[in-house]
Amino acid sequence: MKLQKNEIVGRLSYQCDMLFRVIDIIMMDGEETAILYGEDYRLIADAPLFDLVPLDTKKRQEISKHERSLEKQSFELFCQDLHLIKERQLYETTTGYQRDLNIFQIPGRVLHIDGDPSYLRKCLDVYKEIGVPVIGVYCQENEMPNKIDVLLDRYRPDILVITGHDAYSKSKGKKSDINAYRNSKFFAQTVHNARKRTPNLDQLIIFAGACQSHFESLIRAGANFASSPSRINIHALDPVYIVSKISFTPFQQSINVWDALKNTLTGDKGLGGIETKGILRTGMPYQSHIDD
Structure with missing residues (x-):
C-alpha cells in the first residue's frame, strides 16, 4: 500500500517508538523517501518508504498512551503551580486578606509563531484552557x-x-555547527531580528527552538529560553508551559530558570534559559460593566 501525505506512520527500524505524520514524499539518493513530522515531538526526520508502516487508530493509541499520561500530569502540576502564584499575589495585594479589594489581573500577551499548523492548534487549545491571551500565527521556519x-x-x-x-x-x-541543523539558523535569525527592535530582555521575552535545536546560538541571539541544551527532542507543549508561567508571574518577581522548566515534559536536558522577570500586572477596581 502506497503511503499518502498526512498519514500517521511508525519507523520499523525504531520499533515504532514515535508517531510521525508524512509531510512529503521525495526521491533521495535514488529511492522514495518520506519527510516526517513528529506528532508529539517537534522533530523533523526522513526515512525510506520501506522503513515505514501505517498505524491504525488502536496502534496509535497504544503508542501515545504514555505521552497522554505525561501531558495530563504536566498540565495538572502546572495548574497547581499557577494556583499558588495567583493565591500569593492575592494575599500580598490584600495585605494578608485583611482588605476586600476588587482586583483584576492583566497577564502577558503571547505571540506564538509556529512552523506546524497542527502543533499550533494544539498549543492554542492549552493556552486557552490556562487563560493566557495569545495570538497564533502559522509560518514556515525559513520565512520567519x-x-x-x-x-x-x-x-x-x-x-x-x-x-x-x-x-x-x-x-x-x-553539533557545534549551526549549519548541521535543519532550522536552527532560521530560529536564531528571527530572534536576532526581534532583539534588534527590543533589546531589553524583560520588555520582550522570547522562547525559541524545537527538537534538537542549537541552544547556544538561540541564547546568544537574544532568547530568554530556548531548546535544546542536550540536543534531545522536546514535546510540542513545552513552550506553552514556559511562557504561561512567565505570563502569570507578577512583574516585580524574577523567575528562577528551574521554576520555569520543572513542569515541562522535557526538563533541563531539552530546555534552558536565563533568569527572567514576570509580566503579570494587578489593578483595581474590577468593573464587570459600566452603566452609560
Whole structure:
C-alpha cells in the first residue's frame, strides 16, 4: 500500500517508538523517501518508504498512551503551580486578606509563531484552557526572519514564541555547527531580528527552538529560553508551559530558570534559559460593566 501525505506512520527500524505524520514524499539518493513530522515531538526526520508502516487508530493509541499520561500530569502540576502564584499575589495585594479589594489581573500577551499548523492548534487549545491571551500565527521556519518585524508591529506582544520543527544531522557537521541543523539558523535569525527592535530582555521575552535545536546560538541571539541544551527532542507543549508561567508571574518577581522548566515534559536536558522577570500586572477596581 502506497503511503499518502498526512498519514500517521511508525519507523520499523525504531520499533515504532514515535508517531510521525508524512509531510512529503521525495526521491533521495535514488529511492522514495518520506519527510516526517513528529506528532508529539517537534522533530523533523526522513526515512525510506520501506522503513515505514501505517498505524491504525488502536496502534496509535497504544503508542501515545504514555505521552497522554505525561501531558495530563504536566498540565495538572502546572495548574497547581499557577494556583499558588495567583493565591500569593492575592494575599500580598490584600495585605494578608485583611482588605476586600476588587482586583483584576492583566497577564502577558503571547505571540506564538509556529512552523506546524497542527502543533499550533494544539498549543492554542492549552493556552486557552490556562487563560493566557495569545495570538497564533502559522509560518514556515525559513520565512520567519523576514516576517517577524511585521508580526511584532501588528500584535505588539509581551512574550514571543518562535518554534516549529528542527533536527540535527551528523552527516552535515558537528553539533557545534549551526549549519548541521535543519532550522536552527532560521530560529536564531528571527530572534536576532526581534532583539534588534527590543533589546531589553524583560520588555520582550522570547522562547525559541524545537527538537534538537542549537541552544547556544538561540541564547546568544537574544532568547530568554530556548531548546535544546542536550540536543534531545522536546514535546510540542513545552513552550506553552514556559511562557504561561512567565505570563502569570507578577512583574516585580524574577523567575528562577528551574521554576520555569520543572513542569515541562522535557526538563533541563531539552530546555534552558536565563533568569527572567514576570509580566503579570494587578489593578483595581474590577468593573464587570459600566452603566452609560
